[in-house]
Amino acid sequence: MEEQFVKWLRSVAPYIHAFRGQTFVVAFPGELVKAGTLPVLAHDISLLHALGIKVVIVHGSRPQVEEQLDLRHVKSRYYNGTRITDPEALECAKEAAGELRLDIEAAFSQGLPNTPMAHAEIRIISGNFVTATPLGIIDGIDLQWTGKVRKIAYDSIHPILASGDLVLLSPLGYSPTGEAFNVRMEDVAVSAALALHAHKLIFITEIPLIQDAEGNEVREVTSHQVEELLKTRQLAPEAASYLRYAAKACIGGTPRTHIVPYATDGSVLLELFTHDGIGTMVTYENVETLREATIKDVGGILKLIEPYEANGTLVKRGRELIEREIEYFSVMEHDGVIFGCAALYPFPAEKMAEMACLIVDPEVQGEGDGETILNHMEDRARALGFDSLFILTTQTAHWFLRRGFVYASVDELPKDRQRMYNWQRKSQVLIKKL
Structure with missing residues (x-):
């Protein structure tokens, strides 16, 4: 047992040296919180933080918004998979984001002895770091307060990361006119990764390991190969969506984007600190x-x-x-x-x-x-x-x-x-x- 531990620790040392001081953007959907795995994720992210990695967290909120709408007996409306955010849906998005922010802050405030969070003392900073603009009218459909990211306040985020704190970004953006917009978690994550010149973007997802049309596991793929995969139209919609955003990040300059399932305990650590990982890694060029x-x-x-x-x-x-x-x-x-x-x-x-x-x-x-x-x-x-x-x-x-x-x-x-x-x-x- 002792020999195995020493061998494992030595095997991950090169990754620790390579990642120290780098910026990682870790994004996850609201489904992860609903599944009750947020405390475990907080343990793993706190370990990354302890290893000298600068972490920006981006959360989604789709199921939480759905719950708020159900409580108000309001039906969700979508166009091509994008929520039409009317005034009631916007209020629900705000409530969901606020509740999730508190849950995430609480998860990172754990500090009981004999737990991975002991002595962590992690601080999470959130704020109006995302500037958004409305998506507008598409094919005659007014998406109202659904927006897209226009800018990430990287000049405000860098000092926070340099001081040793984590940054939390919600799927909400704000316009110079003082309006709030509901934006996609993936859009925020990619925009943050590009603006901060992140070394890695990690999507912790509700989907299993991505497979191609023949049922083969897609472990490593370049952004150019993603286009070929998407052309087959054999991927599940959620998998295709994550791959599109992952490829967009890599084409924009993020060296590596990872898509890992949160159903596997410690999926982030397994993906980052083992040679083969357990998810799908997208790169601009071949990673090997x-x-x-x-x-x-x-x-x-x-x-x-x-x-x-x-x-x-x-x-x-x-x-x-x-x-x-x-x-x-x-x-x-x-x-x-x-x-x-x-x-x-x-x-x-x-x-x-x-x-x-x-x-x-x-x-x-x-x-x-x-x-x-x-x-x-x-x-x-x-x-x-x-x-x-x-x-x-x-x-x-x-x-x-x-x-x-x-x-x-x-x-x-x-x-x-x-x-x-x-x-x-x-x-x-x-x-x-x-």
């Missing part, structure tokens, strides 16, 4: 990148290879050597965290190259990433004009044999590499023709 390394990657490479140096699988290199040889390395990263690497050392006289340090994080081994890196290094060697690729290994020969390498002798290595061969390690030599 395989590229040549830079000096900024030295720390991530060291973290990967140090355990293998400690158990003798790899020869110890040290930071200074990695820094000098960084041009030979390629890295694979996921959401900004390096989880795979390899190095390619050239021997141009013999038109050969050595691949070394092929490592994939143990947490994600078995998913084909090692083979992807190998293929990348082979392509890189071909592009440099080499005819063959060789490796020296003490423990992974069979993995390379299954991928086209064959056993060879030390005499078949380039002359300079023969002179550096460590006869104490007695590494096996394998070569592959390119």
Whole structure:
């Protein structure tokens, strides 16, 4: 149990380092509050806050507005999924937003011993941070006091976040003439993420994990691929709506947008601090990148290879050597965290190259990433004009044999590499023709 805890804590450390000081916009619908999961979400957001993440919370209120309208015996009216906000509906939206604001503030005021909120002392600031304008008349339908976000008061929000407080935004906006407008939670969330240059926008939703027309789980998708998914018209309306807003945020400049189900306990933490997550991540470009390394990657490479140096699988290199040889390395990263690497050392006289340090994080081994890196290094060697690729290994020969390498002798290595061969390690030599 203790070993598992230590292993898990070490595995999330790269994410903690990457996220500290970043701004996250966390948005959820009124259904989450109605389902009774607000206290648990408050625990998880308070943990993000404790890790140095700046959090802006955006809440929805649709079921609460419906309840208020029912109490007044007023029927809800919609046009293309958008509420027509007449004066009575606007009053209900105000009442619902006020009640939800108090519930959210109360949830973050918990501080009982032996709970995740102990010693948290979190402060939530809300206000007239959203400027809105009316949607107006669409297809002859007057949407009345239904509005859209025109501006987010980012210059007022940044100092609040910098001081260590959370910011709460409700689905209401205000005009310079003093009018209030009912706006969509998703509109507020996307607008806030873009205005604040947020690192992530997270929708915690009432829908299960999104699936495509064939029933395949949609785990990672680019904003361009979202358009193709929407064209199939096979998605549930709620899933299609969230994907549209997620893609809009990414196209506008938000690096990552996540859509996670609140039905899963700890869904936000699982999505953010595990490699595969449990929801759908939308990016402008592919989130998984395989590229040549830079000096900024030295720390991530060291973290990967140090355990293998400690158990003798790899020869110890040290930071200074990695820094000098960084041009030979390629890295694979996921959401900004390096989880795979390899190095390619050239021997141009013999038109050969050595691949070394092929490592994939143990947490994600078995998913084909090692083979992807190998293929990348082979392509890189071909592009440099080499005819063959060789490796020296003490423990992974069979993995390379299954991928086209064959056993060879030390005499078949380039002359300079023969002179550096460590006869104490007695590494096996394998070569592959390119």
